Amino acid sequence: EVQLVESGGALVQPGGSLRLSCVGSGFTFGSYAMNWVRQAPGKGLEWVASISGGGESSSIADSVKGRFTISRDNSMNSLSLQMKSLRAEDTAIYYCAKGFGVVTKYNWFNSWGQGTLVTVSS
């Protein structure tokens, strides 16, 4: 059974930094693209970032470009999202999601974690 477990969510002040992690199990982690999707309170889903199975290619949403970085460590079955210069509008539940294949293009998300809450507030 595929399992994705996120961690690292917290209350952080505007301008601060935070690193989210996601550990996967039940599948060959390095064979699948991985993704971050967020959901602000009471709002819809917003794609944040994707990284290919081997980590050689990645893409980031314009809304967080230059502030967020996605990375992975396949030896640890781990996905990360480094967030800096955080703003109030980054407040959301952040979900880790497994892609259907190894590349990020033409992707869909067939397994999701339970999410981790990031709150940006003074």
Place this chain on the structure above:
Amino acid sequence: DIQMTQSPSSLSASVGDRVTITCRASENIINYLNWYQQKPGKAPNLLIYVASTLQSGVPSRFSGSGSGTYFTLTISSLQPEDFATYYCQQSYSGLTFGGGTKVEIK
């Protein structure tokens, strides 16, 4: 960037009703259109990918159709567990979600 517009944004329906949700893309996305269901307090769950392929384990009352810029998700006979919010997502160029359709009990 490709914009995805879902309609309606909400609807009320009864158990047993046939429900159709529409998703329009701002440009041709071929068939790279996926549908998710999200229940309150839970992560989204994949229902359909590439417009019409049912994800394993999803009941056959769910179906998807369309191509190009116009897509639909149909629930043939609404069940109590289907009351949720539904999102479309395009994956042809980048990744964009629609705004969601909340299906409520009438």
